[in-house]
Amino acid sequence: MKKMDSATLTINEAEFNSVKKAAQEQFEKTWGTSDGAGFSFDNLDFDVNDIEFKDGTLTVRGSVMTHNEAGKEIDLGFMSFEMDFSVELAIEVIEYYMKQVNKMKTVLEALK
Numbered sequence: 001m002k003k004m005d006s007a008t009l010t011i012n013e014a015e016f017n018s019v020k021k022a023a024q025e026q027f028e029k030t031w032g033t034s035d036g037a038g039f040s041f042d043n044l045d046f047d048v049n050d051i052e053f054k055d056g057t058l059t060v061r062g063s064v065m066t067h068n069e070a071g072k073e074i075d076l077g078f079m080s081f082e083m084d085f086s087v088e089l090a091i092e093v094i095e096y097y098m099k100q101v102n103k104m105k106t107v108l109e110a111l112k
Contacts, residue, residue, distance in 0.1 A: 015074045015077075019074055064079050
């Protein structure tokens, strides 16, 4: 399991309160009751504003968005997290993109 080095979540309280009840009901329907606060969102979006890689650490920052029952977009707040970018993960990423490059190479050779 990959662990995050740090995580920050800033909640837009007014917007969150507008969908809080529905999110609590969805949580209870999916997971049952909770000793603490539980919230589930069917359509939560993480709108990435920035991705940074520095000194082996991957940092991702962005806005957390959802929609209310009427379909209006709700800006729940901002989230940022940092995690070590391990050698194993780097190898996985490189292997994936090598396959993509090879596919493009095959297509380009066929077009000659």
